[in-house]
Amino acid sequence: MRSTLRPEQRQDLHNPAVDEDAARHGACAGVHLQTGRMCTLENGHPGSCDFVARDELPAELRPDDPS
Numbered sequence: 001m002r003s004t005l006r007p008e009q010r011q012d013l014h015n016p017a018v019d020e021d022a023a024r025h026g027a028c029a030g031v032h033l034q035t036g037r038m039c040t041l042e043n044g045h046p047g048s049c050d051f052v053a054r055d056e057l058p059a060e061l062r063p064d065d066p067s
């Protein structure tokens with residue numbers, strides 16, 4: 001069965017969650033919504049995201065780490 005969704009009904013697909021704090025550090029910062037893991041590769045990296053658990057993030061990418 002083909003999808004007949006129009007673009008305005010698919011904004012969730014075009015606006016993936018991004019951790020803005022990590023993005024400011026130059027990370028891709030894409031968040032995998034099901035797991036809460038975040039991509040720590042550089043912004044614009046080729047290939048798939050590499051999602052990392054929050055407690056395994058580099059210190060500079062942890063949103064709750066005061067800098």
Ligand SMILES: [Zn+2]
Nearest residue numbers: 028030039049
């Ligand atoms: Zn990524």
